[in-house]
Amino acid sequence: MHNVTVTPEVWERILAIRSGRACSCCGNWSDGESAALDLYGPLARRDLGPITVAQIGQSLDGRVATVSGDARDVSGPDGLAHLHRIRALVDGVMIGVGTALHDKPRLDVRLCSGPNPARIVIDPKGRLPDDALVLRADGCRRLVIQAVDRKRPAGVEVIRLPLVDGLFAPQAILAALHEAGLSTLLIEGGGITIAGFLEAQLLTRLQIAVAPLLIGAGRAALTTPNARLTLAECIRPDTRVFGLGSDVVFDCGLTPLANAAALPLHDRAKSSPCQTASYLS
Template sequence: MDKADVTPRVWQRILDIRAGQGCPCCGDWTAGERSALNIYAPLARRDMGPMAIGQIGQSLDGRVATASGDARDISGPDGLRHLHRLRAIADAVVIGVRTALHDTPRLTVRLCAGQNPARVIIDPRGRLTDDAPALRDDGTRRIVVQTVARDRPAGVEVVRLPSLTDGTLAPRQILAGLHELGLHNILVEGGGITVSRFFEAGLLSHLHVAVAPLLIGGGPQGFNRITQIGSLADAPRPETQVCDIGSDILFNCTLTEAARHRSENWHSTAGAEWAFRQS
């Protein structure tokens, strides 16, 4: 198992790559630093097309909260830092309204250097109150995707879409709406149902599952497939890099051919472009 070492110089290189001002190939890296680059550098590049990353932090027994809804300490400190790094890499972070109502997340970057992504709430019926933490005006773009004609405070963008027959929104239309707003690298953070719907729609290029060493025994699952299979032979088996990130173990799953190309070639073109810019 690889052990990632996200040193300050590694993370600065990731931020440079995200800004189009650095390459991931040059440098004398330790094995742990190279492992960290393998995780984050493919996701930081902006010249390999749009992507959507699903992220789940869960217990050993696959839970994301207790039966009473306590989810605050599921991930260990390094699992939380990993989540904040993904936020810093993304153009936008997406959550469902149930997560916004129950967990009241801020969706900001606080545990690493980097800019806050745009905050996107999927709220078909307009249930989220205007004073929710995710909608606070802190200079970051705030977006609500909804079906109803509900006004939002000044500065909050609304993407209005038609609902499906079950009252939900089509993940493909949500992504298309975000792309129209100039947001192309998307982190689908939660909850488990929202991540699962994007997965079922075939829209996730990568899935990160950070497993913390605790057993809960009950409560909601981190991943809920809508499509049921009758045989394990029919179960998806994505290419997976298993990595020790400290307090948690990361399963870095590659789900599409585009993601595979990104992961296999993240170090080549970027290096050439950087060398050209430096010459």
């Protein structure tokens, strides 16, 4: 397991990777800072094409909430900071309408420096109220993906898609968001939404942040719609493990692109950072 240390200097480098001004390989870093570059560098890169990452915060026994629905403190403080860092590195963060209604998330970046992402809600039947926190006007893009002909407040972008057996096709969602200029996406919840993209083989990475907590009963973190009957049929991703302090993150690469993004571009022993020209070459 690699223990992560996010210093201001290494986070500045990671944001520079996001903007195409540096790489994650070069420079003199501590072991913890190097682990931070290994964890966040693949999410910050923009030179390998569109990526879709999902993140789940869960207990040791695979729960995301109690039987009453209490999910507020499943992730520890370092797990929450990790989630905010991912938000700062993506173009848009996506949730299903159930998560928007129940958890009332803000989906902004508060626990680290960096830009706020576009906020995207999958709302087939138009259930999300116009005064929901995710639709607040604060200068960030707000998008609702819906099947119904419902108007939204000024500034909220509406993407109309058809339903297939009562659901949106995950491929159609990604295609529409890429067309809207959002190529690096985070699916933050809920488990049903994440499972749909996982089952459709559309996730580049899946990150599971495990907190030292036993809930015992309640909502499971991830349940795919099609059960696998043998272990040979199960997904076995290329997995790296990072310690964040209060939480442990399992970073699962699900595609060749994910594995390529985790490979260094240069020898990390170099002392000077790469500049845009060499990074994008």
